[in-house]
Amino acid sequence: MTLAPAFTEDVSKLESDGFGTLSLTWWGVIGFMLIEATGFALLFGAYFFLMSHEQTWAPQPWHPPDLLAGTLFTIVILLSEIPNTLAKKAALRLDLKAERRLMAWVLGFGVVLLVIRGFEFNSLNIFWYDNAYGSVLWAILLMHTTHLATDFGDTLVLWLLIKTPHGEQKRRFVDADENALYWRFVWGSWLPCYLLIYWLPRLFQ
Amino acid sequence: MSSTKALRDGPKLTGPKLQSALDATWSRPRGLIGWLSSVDHKEIGARYIVTALIFLALAGAMALHMRLQLMFPGNRLMTPELYDTSFTMHGTTMMFLFAVPVMQGVQIYLTPLMVGTRNMAFPRLTAFSYFVYLSGGLFLWTCHFLGFGPDNGWFNYVPLSGPQYGIGKHSDVWAQTVSFTEVAALAVAVTLTTTVLKQRAPGMTLARMPLFAWATLVTSLMVIFSMPAVELDSILLLSDRLVGTQFFNPAEHGDPLLWQHMFWFFGHPEVYIIFLPATGFISEIVATFSRRSLFGYPIVVLALVSTGILAFGLWVHHMFATGLPRVGYSFYTAASIAVSIPTGLQIFCWIATIWQGRPRFEVPFLYIIAFFFTFVIGGLSGVIIAAVPLDLQLHDTYFIVAHLHYVLIGGSVFPLLGAITYWYPKLTGRMMSPVLGKISFWMIFLGFQLAFFPMHISGMLGMPRRVYTYPAGMGLELPNMLSTIGAFVVGMSVLLFVLNLIISFGGKEAGDNPWDASSLEWATSSPPPGYNFAHIPAVESRTPLWDNRDTLPVVYGLKAEERELLMTSLISAASETREPSAMPSIWPFVSAAALAVLFVCSVFSPWAVAFGVVPLAVALIAWFWPKKPEPSEEAAIA
Numbered sequence: 007m008t009l010a011p012a013f014t015e016d017v018s019k020l021e022s023d024g025f026g027t028l029s030l031t032w033w034g035v036i037g038f039m040l041i042e043a044t045g046f047a048l049l050f051g052a053y054f055f056l057m058s059h060e061q062t063w064a065p066q067p068w069h070p071p072d073l074l075a076g077t078l079f080t081i082v083i084l085l086s087e088i089p090n091t092l093a094k095k096a097a098l099r100l101d102l103k104a105e106r107r108l109m110a111w112v113l114g115f116g117v118v119l120l121v122i123r124g125f126e127f128n129s130l131n132i133f134w135y136d137n138a139y140g141s142v143l144w145a146i147l148l149m150h151t152t153h154l155a156t157d158f159g160d161t162l163v164l165w166l167l168i169k170t171p172h173g174e175q176k177r178r179f180v181d182a183d184e185n186a187l188y189w190r191f192v193w194g195s196w197l198p199c200y201l202l203i204y205w206l207p208r209l210f211q
Numbered sequence: 212m213s214s215t216k217a218l219r220d221g222p223k224l225t226g227p228k229l230q231s232a233l234d235a236t237w238s239r240p241r242g243l244i245g246w247l248s249s250v251d252h253k254e255i256g257a258r259y260i261v262t263a264l265i266f267l268a269l270a271g272a273m274a275l276h277m278r279l280q281l282m283f284p285g286n287r288l289m290t291p292e293l294y295d296t297s298f299t300m301h302g303t304t305m306m307f308l309f310a311v312p313v314m315q316g317v318q319i320y321l322t323p324l325m326v327g328t329r330n331m332a333f334p335r336l337t338a339f340s341y342f343v344y345l346s347g348g349l350f351l352w353t354c355h356f357l358g359f360g361p362d363n364g365w366f367n368y369v370p371l372s373g374p375q376y377g378i379g380k381h382s383d384v385w386a387q388t389v390s391f392t393e394v395a396a397l398a399v400a401v402t403l404t405t406t407v408l409k410q411r412a413p414g415m416t417l418a419r420m421p422l423f424a425w426a427t428l429v430t431s432l433m434v435i436f437s438m439p440a441v442e443l444d445s446i447l448l449l450s451d452r453l454v455g456t457q458f459f460n461p462a463e464h465g466d467p468l469l470w471q472h473m474f475w476f477f478g479h480p481e482v483y484i485i486f487l488p489a490t491g492f493i494s495e496i497v498a499t500f501s502r503r504s505l506f507g508y509p510i511v512v513l514a515l516v517s518t519g520i521l522a523f524g525l526w527v528h529h530m531f532a533t534g535l536p537r538v539g540y541s542f543y544t545a546a547s548i549a550v551s552i553p554t555g556l557q558i559f560c561w562i563a564t565i566w567q568g569r570p571r572f573e574v575p576f577l578y579i580i581a582f583f584f585t586f587v588i589g590g591l592s593g594v595i596i597a598a599v600p601l602d603l604q605l606h607d608t609y610f611i612v613a614h615l616h617y618v619l620i621g622g623s624v625f626p627l628l629g630a631i632t633y634w635y636p637k638l639t640g641r642m643m644s645p646v647l648g649k650i651s652f653w654m655i656f657l658g659f660q661l662a663f664f665p666m667h668i669s670g671m672l673g674m675p676r677r678v679y680t681y682p683a684g685m686g687l688e689l690p691n692m693l694s695t696i697g698a699f700v701v702g703m704s705v706l707l708f709v710l711n712l713i714i715s716f717g718g719k720e721a722g723d724n725p726w727d728a729s730s731l732e733w734a735t736s737s738p739p740p741g742y743n744f745a746h747i748p749a750v751e752s753r754t755p756l757w758d759n760r761d762t763l764p765v766v767y768g769l770k771a772e773e774r775e776l777l778m779t780s781l782i783s784a785a786s787e788t789r790e791p792s793a794m795p796s797i798w799p800f801v802s803a804a805a806l807a808v809l810f811v812c813s814v815f816s817p818w819a820v821a822f823g824v825v826p827l828a829v830a831l832i833a834w835f836w837p838k839k840p841e842p843s844e845e846a847a848i849a
Contacts (some may be wrong), residue, residue, distance in 0.1 A: 011745070016221070030332045037404055045442070052447070054792070138463055141450075163835070191431065
């Protein structure tokens with residue numbers, strides 16, 4: 007650099023590792039949430055495109071999916087927001103003990119949800135290869151399961167990490183905060199999936 | 212480590228002593244492992260550019276082969292099968308392995324320099340993206356050489372590519388190549404968006420941001436919203452082919468048009484994803500060589516944003532020939548014509564800048580003049596085929612081939628060649644030879660017109676695209692002969708351009724700012740050091756280097772012995788926080804390799820997804836798990 011520096015502002019006193027929009031991680035998570043939300047929206051578009059070709063939905067003679075597993079899943083995933091919100095708040099107040107405990111609760115909910123999800127696949131009343139309706143139902147459920155499983159894995163690794171001395175670093179609390187944000191995307195994206203898989207095939211039968 | 216005791220840049224630590232500390236902090240290990248571990252955006256950007264240019268050469272050689280085949284009617288140089296493979300590989304390589312990656316490569320290289328920061332946001336993700344992209348390219352071309360490369364055209368339409376007709380692995384290879392390239396492009400889009408939004412130099416408000424950075428922001432957002440479409444489309448096709456889903460099978464209530472809708476929902480924005488970065492090049496080059504700030508900056512910004520939005524409302528114009536409701540025809544015709552308005556506004560702003568400036572007709576600027584001429588012709592032929600009755604006549608003829616090459620080569624490749632010539636001194640510290648530059652410029656400009664203008668005529672005479680030959684006596688001989696001669700002139704000019712790139716490594720020394728440009732990348736040395744700027748610049752106008760010729764306002768106080776970035780607020784770019792920046796790591800490379808194994812094996816068995824995810828997960832965990840030496844984290848708990 008040949009231009010002489012003319013010093014203006016001292017930034018050394020600025021905070022390191024801010025939360026929310028002050029964190030690069032937050033922007034990265036939002037970016038990937040936008041990508042994944044676009045993926046969901048396009049799959050929903052494909053669903054309605056295929057639906058528009060049918061006289062009834064579910065197409066005759068197929069029965070709509072059974073409601074029990076999917077509804078139970080929806081209730082449990084909504085309830086999981088309670089420990090998730092508490093974990094987010096614990097991260098913001100840098101409470102490591104509470105963070106470790108509450109993330110374990112979130113993981114516990116994750117295990118229950120993955121088990122229920124297994125039953126959901128068994129209650130669709132159609133296979134992916136039967137027709138396009140079956141294909142799109144399986145695709146939506148599988149796409150959401152991918153998010154559920156990867157976020158469970160992500161949360162598990164982060165939980166193990168904060169159980170080590172690394173957990174005392176502020177950056178790990180920022181990670182925990184963003185992890186809680188992403189979980190909100192996981193359950194938020196499930197709600198339209200639930201309507202499309204379980205209710206539209208009933209309403210337009 | 213206490214935040215107050217760290218060694219920091221500032222009035223007491225500047226000059227060679229600071230540079231020495233920063234060099235040590237921002238260097239990477241030597242050797243192959245060090246090369247594979249690099250997280251320097253300049254290194255990664257340059258790798259993207261060089262790799263993309265190699266793919267350009269491969270796809271270009273295929274184009275020349277096809278032009279030789281079409282030189283004479285009834286020629287038997289190529290078989291129909293080889294011709295099918297060639298045009299598919301040409302299109303797929305150009306669109307997925309050259310056009311988007313080269314633009315993103317330039318953006319990766321330039322954006323942090325232009326916005327005044329030390330590295331990209333998420334530099335390891337950027338490194339990961341490069342290896343994923345490279346793997347995708349190697350996969351496609353290896354399959355091609357092994358005899359099962361794709362052969363259904365670059366948009367791989369079903370049912371030709373579906374399980375009923377797409378025999379063998381050709382279509383799977385196409386679909387999985389798309390998976391590679393889209394994962395890479397999406398990762399880059401997130402890093403670029405974050406870099407532009409949060410790492411601009413203090414004072415670089417959105418209203419002062421270089422137009423290239425604006426173009427980067429808009430195109431990255433377009434990538435985020437469009438590329439999931441082709442990614443999803445490819446996954447649905449693979450699942451139809453591998454596990455028997457019925458998305459595109461009309462016999463089981465699927466629909467082949469679903470493929471086309473999803474493909475073009477990506478495919479049309481893709482054109483602008485390639486074109487808008489070029490408008491960023493043009494804005495920068497026009498301002499520098501006109502020696503004045505750009506006329507109508509707010510208009511150009513609004514044009515970029517509105518083009519980005521309108522680009523998502525045009526995809527159906529690629530599907531006019533499939534049969535649509537009347538209202539669909541009207542809407543998409545209107546939208547297709549409307550998108551020319553913001554582009555036209557930009558062109559008028561550039562012309563006004565030149566008009567009011569003192570233009571210097573050096574090589575980068577010549578390419579911009581060539582852009583005006585060529586792109587306007589391509590735009591006008593686009594308006595012609597936006598009209599449904601004309602499109603139905605010209606669909607799938609050489610008129611379309613002429614149009615798309617006028618738009619893509621005129622609109623993107625000419626500005627890209629200008630941009631390479633313009634920023635070459637920054638990358639290498641040397642000037643490209645202006646004599647060779649001018650010769651190759653005139654050859655490519657004239658050769659291009661000779662190659663592609665006659666295609667308008669052959670198209671109007673009814674010559675269909677993607678057919679390996681044509682009969683004599685239909686008036687097609689002359690236009691095809693001219694096109695072939697022109698194509699070889701273009702080929703020779705590209706060789707000359709590459710020769711100029713190579714021999715100019717020993718060319719005249721460039722200095723920091725050889726073109727007397729105004730943006731921040733020219734404030735640092737050529738080539739820039741690993742840390743980009745010894746002190747982070749503070750920006751007070753749109754043309755920081757023209758404000759004061761001797762000094763550069765800077766902020767200070769970042770750590771010198773650890774990798775640290777300055778984050779600023781979204782709109783006003785006020786200093787907000789200091790953020791650690793990642794050290795070099797081998798794990799992005801290992802993760803990309805694990806993903807490549809998963810993708811490649813899943814072409815042959817869907818179970819590969821289940822098994823392949825294990826090494827991928829291990830690599831990702833190793834990537835994210837904190838290690839020493841990392842940037843020291845300031846303890847939150849005493």
